[in-house]
Amino acid sequence: MTKQNEQYDIVIHGGRVMDPESGLDAVRNVGVKGETVAIITEEAIDGKETIDATGHVVAPGFIDTHSHGQDAFAFKLKLRDGVTTPLELEAGAYPVDDFYNAFEGKAQVNYGATVSHAFGRIAAMDGVDPKGFGLYGGAINAAATDGAQWHEKTADDPEDLKKILSNVEAGLNQGALGIGVPIGYYNKITSAEIYAVYGVAKRYKTFVGSHVRYMSNIQPSGVLALMEALSDAWVQDVPLLIHHIHSTSLGRTREALELVDKARERGLNVITEAYPYDYGSSIIGADYLGPGFQQAMGMDYEDITYVKTGEKMTEQLLAKYRSGDPGGMMMMKHMKEPDVMAAMKHEGVIVGSDSMPFIDEDGNIPAGDAPFGTGQGHPRGAGCFARTLRLVREKDLCPLMTAISKMTYLPAKWLEEFAPDMKRRGRLSAGAAADITIFDPETVTDNSEPVAGKMTLASTGIPYVLVNGTIVVKDSEVLKDVYPGQPIRNAVRS
The missing domain is CATH 2.30.40.10 (Urease, subunit C, domain 1)
Structure with missing residues (x-):
């Protein structure tokens, strides 16, 4: 036959x-x-x-390298956006076994994660178990009860560093795709610790997914932070995934893209991603929303929205929520469209949504069978990939085949060294x-x-x-x- x-x-x-x-x-x-x-x-x-x-x-099927929304409702939205493989490669998971066990036989999409340096730090320094899902279940807020040592304390004591690196290695031994290092949320930690984390990646022949240390137009800038990540990767020959390059480099996005291109030309295995929105979202306790954010990021209090209530921030409200709900979700208008489009159009830049978990009015994740329109959070969790295709049609973003490649072949090709599947x-x-x-x-x-x-x-x-x-x-x-x-x-x- x-x-x-x-x-x-x-x-x-x-x-x-x-x-x-x-x-x-x-x-x-x-x-x-x-x-x-x-x-x-x-x-x-x-x-x-x-x-x-x-x-x-x-x-x-579309591949999302930056998907924090790891629940049935988020997956349902991803599927309607054409995504078959939403991966958590930036913040990562800890413990890694807990993450994979949670989805076995229960996922409508393919799933995977890096091991989280951040949540490995929470486990080592605050004694909090993130149970596989650091952005769910209140691990960040629980860690705040003892002063958020993961966020505030440097690992000057060799025993502290040993515990942190041991947690990272445990995740790699459990099959993590790489190491997620979202240092922008805890930028007080030392360069020596980050260098040591890259050293673990080197030994395990895997990659680092980095949200770089700073998000700023002025010094210390997002470009300086990018240089730190490129340097650590270059010296130790570690493959590097730079997340949302336009969100951290802001008005210096073109300069940052040029740096990545030059590093790649010189042999570094580096790739970067972007999403087609000029506003972002994260936890309200992120370091980059500390004193001086207005000058660094070119925005003000009213450009920040606390997702749970929809409130626009004032100085008093921001201080209240940063101390009382540091893991709470926020949205912020901090980018300019020309910088976003420059990143999205750039050759070799892949699409990563940076989608956050959606929450309902009680602060809970909507159930998987909740109707569309339920919940609050950044719209990129629902529409990033369709929006990219719309921009191809309406704004001549790039040829259609190029857009499809940015959403499929390029991320798959880069990841196959670490996940043969x-x-x-x-x-x-x-x-x-x-x-x-x-x-x-x-x-x-x-x-x-x-x-x-x-x-x-x-x-x-x-x-x-x-x-x-x-x-x-x-x-x-x-x-x-x-x-x-x-x-x-x-x-x-x-």
Whole structure:
């Protein structure tokens, strides 16, 4: 029996197949068997189920390298945004086993994380167990009860440093993809400690994902912080993922991009990411919101919103929430559109949403079956990838194939050294994992806005999404009780 005469589990018929690895951009039929793309052909093929993709692009499933939203509601929004693999590579997870165990057999998407230097620090210096999810469950606030030693105390005592590095190594032994070092949230720690963390990455032959030390236009600047990360990586030959380069470099984004390009030209394995919004989000206790943030970041109190209540900050309110709810979510208007677009357009910059967990009026994560529109938080958690595609259509951001590559092949190719399973993802060819996103290039759009009731509105124009050969989004609806997600994980060491 020829491949054309076989019956496939799923056939995607008549779509514009776009594969950034091979450059294929043509109308084809795609046959899926089990978890794998079995055939891409001009010939007619039969399937147990057929999807008519006429007028639509058939692309590899989107990969998000910077997704803090790691819960069923967040995953549902990701799927509607075309994302099949949302990874937590910046803040990371600790303990790593807890993170992976939480999703086994229960995830609609593929999942994976780095080990968190920050939350390994919380465990070592504050005695708080983040239980795998540092941004969930109040670990940051719990650590504040003893003065947040993870945030305030330098590891001058060799025993403290030994505990921290031991926690990081434990996470790598449990299969973490790399080491997440979001030093921008605890920038008082010493350069010696960070250098030692990169040394662990060197020994384990893995990468560091860095939110660099400063977020500032003035000294000490985001560009200076980028230089620190590039230096540590260069000296120890450690692969480096720089998160949201425009958010930390601000008005000096072009200068920062040039530095990354030069480092890459000289042989450093470095990649960086951006998201298509000129406002960001994080925890309100972040160091960069300390005294002097106005001059450093070019914004003022009213540019900061406390997500739980929707309040615009004043000096008094910011002080209140930074001390009383340091792990609480905030949004801030601190970037300029030209800097955002420069990063998004730049060759080799991938798309990473930096999506935060959404919360309801009680400060809880919405349930997985909560309707869209429920909860509050940065709209990028719902619409980052569709927004990127809309900007391709409306603002000529870049060629469509380039945008797809930034969301699929480039991150997969960079990560495959640390997670061999990624060699099968981010591509659309025979033998690849059947993570597939089908979208209408003429209508795909984000709908989420920074307005109450609209922050978690789902993207539209993406009617079908497959994860490991299973249809998870059908006719623009996320199917219930379908959990084909697989772990994206490094080798587990004894």
